Amino acid sequence: MAINSLAGSFSESIIGIVGLGHLGHSLAVPLIKNGLRKDRLLISHKGSEDTRRRAVELGLGSCLTDTASLMASADIMIIATRPQDVLSLPSSALKPGSLVISCMAGLPLDLLKTIFRGDVMRMMCSGPDTILGGRGIATTFPADPRAEAVLHMMGLRVFDSSFEEELDSFTVGICIPAILLNICADERDVRDAVGGMMERYPVYKKLWGWIREISPACSGLGSDDRRASLENVSTKGGITQAMMDALLEGDSFSLAIQRGMHRGREITDTIRKDLAVASKRAV
Ligand SMILES: NC(=O)c1ccc[n+]([C@@H]2O[C@H](COP(=O)([O-])OP(=O)(O)OC[C@H]3O[C@@H](n4cnc5c(N)ncnc54)[C@H](OP(=O)(O)O)[C@@H]3O)[C@@H](O)[C@H]2O)c1
Structure with a gap:
């Protein structure tokens, strides 16, 4: 339209x-x-x-x-x-x-x-x-x-996305281009990690196409623009940050992706607890 x-x-x-x-x-x-x-x-x-x-x-x-x-x-x-x-x-x-x-x-x-x-x-x-x-x-x-x-x-x-976890997996995937601009990752490690996600989440087929499509356009960016791109996609205490921390600690790309998925669940658990406390107070 x-x-x-x-x-x-x-x-x-x-x-x-x-x-x-x-x-x-x-x-x-x-x-x-x-x-x-x-x-x-x-x-x-x-x-x-x-x-x-x-x-x-x-x-x-x-x-x-x-x-x-x-x-x-x-x-x-x-x-x-x-x-x-x-x-x-x-x-x-x-x-x-x-x-x-x-x-x-x-x-x-x-x-x-x-x-x-x-x-x-x-x-x-x-x-x-x-x-x-x-x-x-x-x-x-x-x-x-x-x-x-x-x-x-x-x-x-x-x-x-045909099920909710697929959307959560997408959340992790959209951080990948900005991360790759700022970290030297082994290409095979990245491909294996994304391949694993593709098996579980069909949306990764299109997502991987998008990652490959935008990565060459971004590769010409200078170091300040690369850092800015990562900062813009990083919400404080969020998923991108968890993935970057994992990679900087030496984890594989697959583990970094799992850390990103896990961070989403951690945030939810905290909010569920806060909500339970707030509801008790309201009674
Ligand atoms: N950044 C990304 O690339 C990206 C991509 C997809 C999804 N997300 C999601 O989008 C959300 C925002 O991320 P972000 O990176 O944009 O965060 P951010 O830069 O920290 O912006 C958060 C905004 O929320 C406002 N805010 C906080 N409490 C509020 C309230 N009670 N009422 C109205 N506004 C309030 C803040 O207002 P002030 O400016 O006045 O402090 C600020 O403008 C996150 O949940 C993240 O998971 C982000």
Whole structure:
């Protein structure tokens, strides 16, 4: 579908983006560039002055609002905060009938449904540099035509995930190009590791094609740009960081991938415990 008709397909909907960090800004910018009217986009963040300034510099100042107002108004909202911040979101303010698209790595649907209580789905996409460079990819679980239209309007190619763990495996895979730019990995080790993932997760066939497609384009980057690319794809305390730590400690690429998958589960366990404590307090 052409981008103009996509803009038309949700021209009456309000899109909200919660969080304007590395990922949030790389999703907001193409939406506006591809024709979403600014009065249809709401953006909130935690309150950092740097982030507010950045929003203004990007021409998104008029979209800024507080998170509770965003949640009460948006028809489709994209959660682009760190998973560790999910419990600070005013989820009870959600507009009835709205769709919540979580980009938070690791957080499973059952936990998200407990927190948001509405129509919730997960989305995972490649890092900001790839999105802003027009080479971004994404996957969703479960699939939803409204989300797919929004992702296409962001210029993202959407790959299918047929089960939730496949989306988690994708989360690990999208970190690989930026990691390879910054670490000297044995080619065979990488291929074996990815081959192992391909056997379990069909989405890796397309993901591997994408990795090979973008790697030559990135190989000409200077060392500062390589580091920046890694920083942009690394959420503090997240999956990329866990994979890099493993590789720097001398683990194989396969083990680094497993460490990335494990980190997602660790984050979830912590949030489940925090949620249980918060629910007990509320009783
Ligand atoms: N980076 C990537 O390549 C990538 C790719 C796919 C998925 N993800 C996922 O996307 C999420 C964000 O990652 P990131 O790297 O963009 O993180 P980040 O750069 O740390 O940005 C987090 C953003 O969340 C905002 N925030 C925190 N608490 C909030 C609240 N209560 N209400 C509204 N906004 C709030 C922060 O606001 P302030 O700026 O005011 O502090 C900040 O703008 C993570 O869950 C990550 O797993 C990231």
